[in-house]
Amino acid sequence: MPGWTGRLLRVELSKLQIRDEAIPDTVLQQFIGGKGLGTYYLYKEVPARTNPLGVDNRIYLAAGPAQGTRIPITGRCSAISKSPLTHLYIDSNMGGYFGPELKRAGYDLLVIEGQAPKPVWIHISENEQEIKDATKLWGKTTHETELQLRKPNPKTAVISTGPAGERLVRFACLTHNYFRNFGRGGLGAVFGSKNLKAVAIRGPKKKIATTDADRERELVIKLAQRARKAKKRGHSLHYRGTPWLVDYSNSVGMFPTKNFQATVFEGHNKIDDETIEAKFQGQKGRTPCEGCVISCAWTFKAPQFSWAPKDQVGEIAIPEYETLGLMGGNLGINDIDAIIQMNHLCNNFGLDTISTGNVIGFLMELTQRGLLPKNLQSDTIAFGEADKVIQLLTKIATREGIGDHLARGVRGFAETLGESAPNLALHTKGLEYPAWDPRGKLGLGLSYVTAAAGASHLRGWPSTTKPPESNAIPVLDSLIEQQNLKILKDSLIICHFTHSISPRLNIADCAEILQVTTGTKATADSVTEISNRIWTLARMFNIREYDKPPRQYDKLPHRFMNEPIPKGPTKGFTAFISHQDFETSLTELYKRRGCTPKGHPTKETLRNLGLSS
Ligand code: SF4
Structure with a gap:
């Protein structure tokens, strides 16, 4: 059927086998693609009480009908699995070009199951699908992995798990194009548990055909016009990226501050978009997802950070709002240079910045209230101590000392602390809170x-x-x-930021x-x-x-x-x-x-x- 390839690729890591299967038309019609398609297969194939880090869990990487077509704002992909952080359903949505590339390679869905006997990575192209040895990649950062796998063809779409996922940190993420992530719920640990380092896809250069080329052209024009109209009105996401939300969230009393003890942060104007703009004037470059007419994402073009490895210049991302909220206000940190470094480290280690900011904020409040147990009292950390946070990120990713406790996430860490902590542990069903306080x-x-x-x-x-x-x-x-x-939106798949075009989607x-x-x-x-x-x-x-x-x-x-x-x-x-x-x-x-x-x-x-x- 047009819009869908009608095929899935199933990778059985325990047997090191790959096979191509048809997806029934009725399933596509009833679940569309992306999140919907992954949810259907997850429910059908992953039985109750499956260990999320065990051989029976599966991860589904799904494109939708819009991927690879000319329709803009669709450079997205969905990942669905059972979460090692919550032990429940998780789906996550990521930008870049992995989803369109999966579709161009001929698949609506990639199913990964089993556990490989040794580290591997998966290579997919239109005519070839292979499971390859990843022994030499194991231990490398997501950046190093991506550089290596993109060497033969820089346009290859790679997702990889970092050192955190290899060590099964419960909120490890999967990283693509150096700074885009399947962030939530520990999908990087699912890869780690399967001895899977990365997936690299390069499809043919072609657009996916839709059912009606004329209507597709009209739709492309219409969506582009709506995005342009928003830009003419000063469209914040285009001009200021998500960091503009720091000031907005603070002004409406929803900005996470010191483990959500407050919702206005005095240092907010030192970590907002205007600060970033003034500090790095002329050194920012746009790095949108494929085919985007909103273009909200920024990276730094020029070398300016003493801590940045030389080969990573140009691939250091400006932190998104969620990171500025959870690793800025929530940790009482108003040093934008430090937050950029934290964001970069999280991308390289493969750590979700939302969960990471929460679990460290929790540790800080335990310190503030003198609630850390005796065995952890050498690990105190006060709100605002950016240097210590930077050190903690390595400890979490390597599960060293206190990092091993934090690597369990807020709920898991709280469970080890006894009665003193639960009221300070902020999560629902085990997933930590985003940077929007529900009291606002x-x-x-x-x-x-x-x-x-x-x-x-x-x-x-x-x-x-x-x-x-x-x-x-x-x-x-x-x-x-x-x-x-x-x-x-997550099933078709089209970016959530289409709420900002005019009129909104x-x-x-x-x-x-x-x-x-x-x-x-x-x-x-x-x-x-x-x-x-x-x-x-x-x-x-x-x-x-x-x-x-x-x-x-x-x-x-x-x-x-x-x-x-x-x-x-x-x-x-x-x-x-x-x-x-x-x-x-x-x-x-x-x-x-x-x-x-x-x-x-x-x-x-x-x-x-x-x-x-
Ligand atoms: S608006 Fe931003 S996140 Fe959404 S598709 Fe465009 S560049 Fe990607």
Whole structure:
């Protein structure tokens, strides 16, 4: 069918075998691609209680109908697996050109299973698929690995795990093009557990055909015009990248500060986009994902850091907002040079900056409150101690000393500390919090608790600018709509930042993209149903793992429910006006999502979505 290749490549590492399989048309029609396709196969193939770092876990790297076509803002890829950090469902979305390259090589999906007897990497081209010896790559940083694997052809798309993933750090990420990441949930550790260092793909130079070239051209023009219109209006992401969000988040009282003890950071204007612009004037270069007309990403063009290896000049990324929030404000650090170095080290070691910033912030608050146990008291670290953070990153990646404790993530580390720590441990379902405090937006907490992945900022927010000053039920419909939109974007796959084009991308646009790429008769209603199906199936994957009713896992941390924000524009707010409001709103959200009050999808919902077994 146009838009899809209809093929998957299955790599069985234990047997060192590769085979090509067809993907049934019905599966593609019911799950689209990307996140949806990976969720379908994960649920079908990874049984309950599988050890995420064991031989039976699998990782799915998926493209969608838009990858490799002329449609812009689609240089994306999805990864889906069982998370070693949360022991639940995880999906992650990454930019660059890996997704389009997978598609051009002839596949919608790459399935990796088993465990190789020794370190290997996978090479894929249109005519050749091989499992190769990676003994000499093992131990190398993601940067060194990528340089090596791109030598024969610099345009090869590589993803690799770094030293952190090799050592099974629970929040290790996968890195592509030096600074793009499948960041969340420990996918780098899944590679590490499989003795898999990297995947390198080079497809042929061709565009993937869609069903209707004229409509495709019209759509390309329309999306480009909407991006241009946003630029004319001063489009912040194009001109200022995501670092512009530092000032915005601080101004609305949502910026993580000192392990989320506050939401305004006095040093915010030393780590924002204007500081970066002034300090590195004329030395920034754009490094967009393939075919992007928004172009939000920046790297440094010139050598300016004493710590940077010479071969890495030009590939040092400007930290994204999430990193500036979690490794800046959340650690009380206002030194932009230090944060750039931390970001670079995390990229090289293969560490998720969101989880890393959280676990170090947790350690800092334990230090602040004198709660570290005796055996860790030589590892104290105060908020603002950037030099010590830089040293800690190496310890985490190598699991040396305190680094071994931190490598378990916030929940895992808290579990080793006894009763003193849990109220300071910020996570939902084991996934650490992104740089947006739920006490700053009405209903945002419901987005975090009902995401199968846990506390992710990319699962749909309610459309409101209000803080949690009233009952959350009025924002539920917009939250559900946005959740569905995010799922569609991650399945087609189109960048989340299409919320910033003018007018912003909506569900009807997603239906149009599906129509144009695949020729299916998609409508806003039909793609909403697909989105509901994917949301429900991801939830069912988690339910198979639970010991208790699902509702008991859909929780916000103690701090967000019970500690009012101490100062700033959101002073006095908790994430909900009361515990009762949280419970009532959650029950209502379940109802609108077709779930029982305990959080199980009803039989009728499963039947309507074609998910009854
Ligand atoms: S907006 Fe940014 S992240 Fe999104 S596709 Fe473009 S360059 Fe990549």
